[in-house]
Amino acid sequence: MPLGSLPGVDGPGTDSPTLLVTLTGPDRPGVTSRLLGACVAPSVVVLDIEQVLIRGRLVISVLLTMPRDDTGIRSALRSVATDLGMELDVSVGYGDDDARPPARLHVTVLGATLPPAAMAAIAGRIADNGANIDRIVRMASYPVTAVDLEVSGADPLTLRRALAAEAARQRVDVAVQPADINRHAQRLVVVDVDSTLVQGEVIEMLAAAAGCLPEVAAITAAAMRGELDFAASLRSRVGLLEGLDSRALDAVYESLTYAPGARTMVRALKRLGYRFALVSGGFTQVIDRIAADLGVHYAAANTLEIEDGRLTGRVRGPVLDRAGKA
Template sequence: MNGSAQRTLLITLTGRDRPGVTSRLFTMLSEFPLTVADVEQVVIRGRLVLGVLVTYPEGTDIGRVWTSAERVATDLDMEIEMSTGRDKSMPSRRGRLHVTVLGAPLRPDAMAGISGRIAAGGANIDRIERLAHYPVTCIEMDVSGADPEALRAALAVEAAERQVDVAVQQGGLHRRAKRLIVMDVDSTLIQGEVIELLAGHAGCLDEVAKVTEAAMRGELDFEGSLRERVALLAGLDAAAIDAVRDQVELAAGARTMVRTLKRLDYKFAIVSGGFTQVTDGLVEDLGIDYSAANTLEIENGKLTGRVTGPVIDRAGKAAALERFAREAGIPISQTVAIGDGANDLDMLQAAGLGVAYNAKPVVRKAADTAVNVPYLDTILFLLGISRDEIEAADAADAVHTAR
């Protein structure tokens, strides 16, 4: 309207959800010279809240619209609220952020603290949706009017105080465009560290575990620490590798995560400071698209205490991420990296989204977001994939397989 204030009518219906409510309201509104400006709808425990914001030109008999809307509400046995106004700046969905909250359990004080921080920063919560109720409760909020970095910093403090996980991401196509997931292996995709399992067979577990822990904290150069630990394995029978393969356990939710992402045509990669003798089996078992890891040298059926080829260290992981993205034809901005140790830092910072998964403090501080619950599939929620969608896909696959 040439920049002039637009006349608006906000209609909110509340009541028992049933088929046809939205259709009935819009059918009535179509009888008038109105323009739809915004729509929000949510259903909680069978109770519907439907909000419709319309604009109308000067001269419209808004009293008739009001009366007709009340009649619809009466027929549907629903409550209705209406208000008129003049708005020079209609609501825009541009520049929104997704704030994802994970809790097990998720308590009211956590939501109060997070929503308070959002308000204190001058931002507004436009929409709230539950993505999952198990294995964790996941709530997602669409937030507008916030500075991403300032909000991320404020919510990180609140999350630590409330013992929940909070992720802040750009909304809209920015998140939906993520197409390549690159994940660390030891203590991320799988439980524990492969080199420590091997050390257990070699009788040097305590020595290796001590060096591993220091390397994970970033206190030691990774390549040097790897060579030091592998040297302790010299003389170990190569058959121990087979035993270790049998010992390896996937992280809780790992199969669900990989299966779901593959269904959605994501590319999935693993990059490890561990060993190809174990990661190759994971690639075959899970249908992983790309992988990179170190290789233990074996001579005459024994480990020599050396690795062959270039070491996959901190820089090597970031390089692998870039290589996988090139091979997949996917921009780096559309990648997600997941890891837990200092060796993953370059990879996490290079990716479009870096997720610290049950990580050391130095990694949590540097990553875009952190997940500290022991369920790998909760990372799906950060991508906007709900538990209901995961289960529906599983059910559809089961039916297809049965046929």
């Protein structure tokens, strides 16, 4: 928050001289401390500060109220820059940044890769809608790349439509959210597991271990055609697993492969304050381990009955079906 917006703190007027200091070069511990230490002078206060680090290269800018005599500050800054092997720029201007328009948005761009052409096209559509990009932050880098653009001055619905069309052309995903308090409220993401969060179907892997994959696949196909409801089809398929060594569940879990970007998605959204839930028609013996591995907050699934180290061919308790997921 700019100092001028705090009660009892007067920010610079548009005609008040200010000093913008920018230091660029290799990062190391203590750069920020030394830069600000060189700016100490009577009546000088920090109005704004921001720094960016990319591939070990630091760019840090500090906006200061103008001292009565900037000779001492300039000399101290040159000494720090020389000692650190960094480039220094000091410029005199007036006031702070112009007040941002009230319509502020976050535009999140995500793709397996983000080619410059795609980012240029997205930025172009933002500019075409009369908006400005105030800040860009990378949210994830592998196995997908995601960046968050803080945008001001655009109508949310108009920009969302424009970016949706451009995202389809560029083969990236784009989300537009208002930058209001609701963005930081408690939110829940609920995700299915089989063939969604992980590649493949757990029950088919168990069926392969039990030697009954064709029979299980046939029941699955009948359920997909609407000939069986999920609960009936699940009980029929689980019945074919009777006698399977429960260690097959460990083997199936160890062989699972997450869908591309799944781990990054969970990590990035948790950083933004989301809570995660896995809701699956699969089995707790596998789903709970996935939830623990990813740090997911909640998980719900069916539980296979096991006696004497072998599957009984039954499910314990009510079946979690499509209605249960809802």
